[in-house]
Amino acid sequence: MHRGSINRGLTAASGDARRAESYYIGFMNRFNNAPPIRPRVQLFATCLGDLVFPRAVADAVSLLEAAGFAVDFPRGQVCCGQPAFNAGHRGAAARVARTFVRAFSRDTPIIAPSGSCVAMVAHQLPKLLGVAGYEIFELSSFLAANDFVPIRCNTGVVVSYHDSCHMARDLGVRDAPRILLEASGAVVQPLPRADLCCGFGGTFAIRHPEISVAMADDKLQGSAPTLVSADPGCLLQLGGRSSRTNGVRAVHLATALARGAT
Amino acid sequence: MSSLDRSAGAFRTRAIEALGDEHLQLALDAATGRLRDARLGAWQELDAVEDLRERGREARSRAIANLDRNVKLFTERVTSRGGHVYRCADATEGRARIATICRQANARLVAKSKSMVTEEIELNAALEADGMAVIETDLGEYILQLAGEHPAHIVVPAIEKTAADVAILLAGVDGEAVEPVLEQLTAKARRQLREVFLNADVGVTGANFAVADTGSICIVSNEGNARLVSSLPRVHIVVLGLERFVETTQDLAVCLQLLGRSATGQRLTTYTTLITGPRRTGEEDGPLELHVVILDNGRSSLRGTRYEEMLNCIRCGACLNVCPIYRKSGGGAYGPVYSGPLGAVLVPLLAHAPDLPHASSLCGACTEACPVKIPLHDYLLELRHDHGEPSLIERACFILWSFAWSNPTLYRLSTALVRLGQPVATLTAKRWTSGRALPRLVRRYRD
Numbered sequence A: 001m002h003r004g005s006i007n008r009g010l011t012a013a014s015g016d017a018r019r020a021e022s023y024y025i026g027f028m029n030r031f032n033n034a035p036p037i038r039p040r041v042q043l044f045a046t047c048l049g050d051l052v053f054p055r056a057v058a059d060a061v062s063l064l065e066a067a068g069f070a071v072d073f074p075r076g077q078v079c080c081g082q083p084a085f086n087a088g089h090r091g092a093a094a095r096v097a098r099t100f101v102r103a104f105s106r107d108t109p110i111i112a113p114s115g116s117c118v119a120m121v122a123h124q125l126p127k128l129l130g131v132a133g134y135e136i137f138e139l140s141s142f143l144a145a146n147d148f149v150p151i152r153c154n155t156g157v158v159v160s161y162h163d164s165c166h167m168a169r170d171l172g173v174r175d176a177p178r179i180l181l182e183a184s185g186a187v188v189q190p191l192p193r194a195d196l197c198c199g200f201g202g203t204f205a206i207r208h209p210e211i212s213v214a215m216a217d218d219k220l221q222g223s224a225p226t227l228v229s230a231d232p233g234c235l236l237q238l239g240g241r242s243s244r245t246n247g248v249r250a251v252h253l254a255t256a257l258a259r260g261a262t
Numbered sequence B: 001m002s003s004l005d006r007s008a009g010a011f012r013t014r015a016i017e018a019l020g021d022e023h024l025q026l027a028l029d030a031a032t033g034r035l036r037d038a039r040l041g042a043w044q045e046l047d048a049v050e051d052l053r054e055r056g057r058e059a060r061s062r063a064i065a066n067l068d069r070n071v072k073l074f075t076e077r078v079t080s081r082g083g084h085v086y087r088c089a090d091a092t093e094g095r096a097r098i099a100t101i102c103r104q105a106n107a108r109l110v111a112k113s114k115s116m117v118t119e120e121i122e123l124n125a126a127l128e129a130d131g132m133a134v135i136e137t138d139l140g141e142y143i144l145q146l147a148g149e150h151p152a153h154i155v156v157p158a159i160e161k162t163a164a165d166v167a168i169l170l171a172g173v174d175g176e177a178v179e180p181v182l183e184q185l186t187a188k189a190r191r192q193l194r195e196v197f198l199n200a201d202v203g204v205t206g207a208n209f210a211v212a213d214t215g216s217i218c219i220v221s222n223e224g225n226a227r228l229v230s231s232l233p234r235v236h237i238v239v240l241g242l243e244r245f246v247e248t249t250q251d252l253a254v255c256l257q258l259l260g261r262s263a264t265g266q267r268l269t270t271y272t273t274l275i276t277g278p279r280r281t282g283e284e285d286g287p288l289e290l291h292v293v294i295l296d297n298g299r300s301s302l303r304g305t306r307y308e309e310m311l312n313c314i315r316c317g318a319c320l321n322v323c324p325i326y327r328k329s330g331g332g333a334y335g336p337v338y339s340g341p342l343g344a345v346l347v348p349l350l351a352h353a354p355d356l357p358h359a360s361s362l363c364g365a366c367t368e369a370c371p372v373k374i375p376l377h378d379y380l381l382e383l384r385h386d387h388g389e390p391s392l393i394e395r396a397c398f399i400l401w402s403f404a405w406s407n408p409t410l411y412r413l414s415t416a417l418v419r420l421g422q423p424v425a426t427l428t429a430k431r432w433t434s435g436r437a438l439p440r441l442v443r444r445y446r447d
Helices: A002-012 A016-031 A047-051 A054-066 A082-086 A090-103 A115-129 A139-145 A165-170 A175-183 A209-221 A232-242 A253-259 B010-019 B022-045 B049-065 B067-080 B091-104 B116-120 B123-129 B139-147 B163-174 B182-199 B225-231 B249-264 B308-312 B318-322 B340-350 B365-369 B376-387 B392-404 B408-420 B422-428
Strands: A040-043 A070-072 A110-112 A136-138 A158-162 A226-229 A249-252 B084-088 B109-112 B133-136 B202-205 B209-211 B216-221 B235-241 B271-275 B289-295
Touching: A040 A054, A047 A054, A047 A232, A054 A070, A054 A139, A054 A249, A054 A253, A082 A090, A082 A115, A082 B376, A082 B392, A090 A115, A090 B392, A090 B408, A110 A115, A110 A139, A115 A136, A115 A165, A136 A139, A139 A175, A139 A253, A158 A175, A165 B365, A175 A253, A209 A232, A209 B010, A226 A232, A226 A253, A232 A249, A249 A253, B010 B022, B022 B249, B022 B318, B049 B067, B049 B249, B049 B308, B067 B084, B067 B289, B084 B091, B091 B123, B091 B202, B091 B235, B091 B289, B109 B182, B109 B225, B116 B123, B116 B235, B123 B133, B133 B139, B139 B163, B139 B182, B163 B182, B182 B225, B202 B225, B209 B249, B216 B225, B216 B249, B225 B235, B225 B271, B308 B340, B318 B340, B318 B365, B340 B365, B340 B376, B365 B376, B392 B408, B408 B422
Parallel strands: A040 A070, A040 A110, A110 A136, A158 A226, A226 A249, B084 B289, B109 B133, B109 B202, B202 B235, B235 B289
Antiparallel strands: B209 B216, B216 B271
């Protein structure tokens, strides 16, 4: 059942063919004694990843390498334009989104440690710029679909996992992060009302700071001392609030899987 | 100027008040959570909820696509049974039409059952100005009328009132105190309202659906007040939005299966009333006159646009119950009539309310909950583009930002400057820092 859900998430970002190819390469590698051909992927760090969570991005790279991929970092990348797009500023969004089109090739899959940015690139950016769709995956769904087993760096550690709204609802990725966390030894303590948004919502957090903070408080109150999420936006919001309140540690999923959640 | 207009900044101001009201926060959490769970439970009971949702969406879309034909057919059917149908372009016309019918009936007392459209056109005030007494008979609406307030939730209007609040309001009517106990409160309200049902000259109801091919009006309720209001007074006036149509009774059956389950988790509401024409010769009860007022008030402007599906809304309130913003802001922040995601989409389309599309974190819970699959959060996103009316400063900021991030070199330069300017940023970013710490930017990943 879990597996089915992951596949649905991947189909949403159109990756079945690519996944089949990576299986094939892995299969062939077992028969050849030649140095393994490592399938290549492109990493989209995202602006928040690059600026605020560089460690999480580095951890995403180590996970992808551990899963057998060679990771390229296209130097021209900046941002997908979502901050402006979601605020209704389409011209500004398009100007920034074009950096993505210039930076990334369509030859290898694109992986990002952010469900929200993946949803933007998969569902909005092609319409905004009038370009063909991209084969882009959220990190954990890509790892789980490639049968990646993380090291057991969280044995017995109790964490909560916060679903990013865009990752859960727009990409349909709900199970992969939980499966990977559990495979790393963590005990995932469900959040009460896991369906509720953390209150980030891009410019919403600035436009309505009072509601936004109240939403973060509800989320933090129900959390284990460590709260894992796969979206830099949610982490900015939850970590920013918890450092003023109950001190819950907001940790990116990539970090939790590569180096432990605590 | 429409009752739906909402000035910029009003949402935030009202939401801050709501956040400060501890009782209200508890009430919102409890009520929306309960209704959400009820809906999920009721949906789970169905073998194929997705099929039913798709059939509901299809039935509603078809009714809207063929709206002109449906209105015409409905009108013929109602008229052939001796009823009257009026199509009113806006609130002024709607109020005037209803007031005229009431005057011709020499109405002194008008009993109403729940109707959002009459809230939308501010009917009560208009009739009262004409010297009539107007009493709401839906318990929640009655309570709010006594308090001089507006509905805070489309299905459970008095969601924000406590038993103690209600006890004081009801005691104010007849001067006799009442214990804040549910049974005693409802018994007292029932006694008070019974007089209204028996003495009203005109009954005004809304309509959940209008069936085109039979000319029937369908009203669902859990209190039975709609039945009394539509059968005891001499004259029955039905007020409905232009989009309330379904084509056939089969379509009605699909929509009714979705409505009760999605609104309150009920397979069917306690009363489902179908009204086809006024009292017929030989019948002993029912109103002598039936008037149906179809109100446009901006709705037809949505037809043929990307927002057309908003007309499919069956007003179940499921989107309110899952909305994390509504759960905090309450209904009042959105304005006096439509609240939650459906209000945040509908109101800016019918009136001037540039704030409302931003009253959302675009989490998508509303779209997931909508029984007729209206893409509510996509609409909110589109509305920000079409009707957002950003300030000059906001526009300038985004344009500057977009140039600074339009290539990697400028991006590196601009983010380096931001890093240097972090202490200044902490001072200027008050809207973030008042409740949250800003991250310290140390080193970019790409470095």
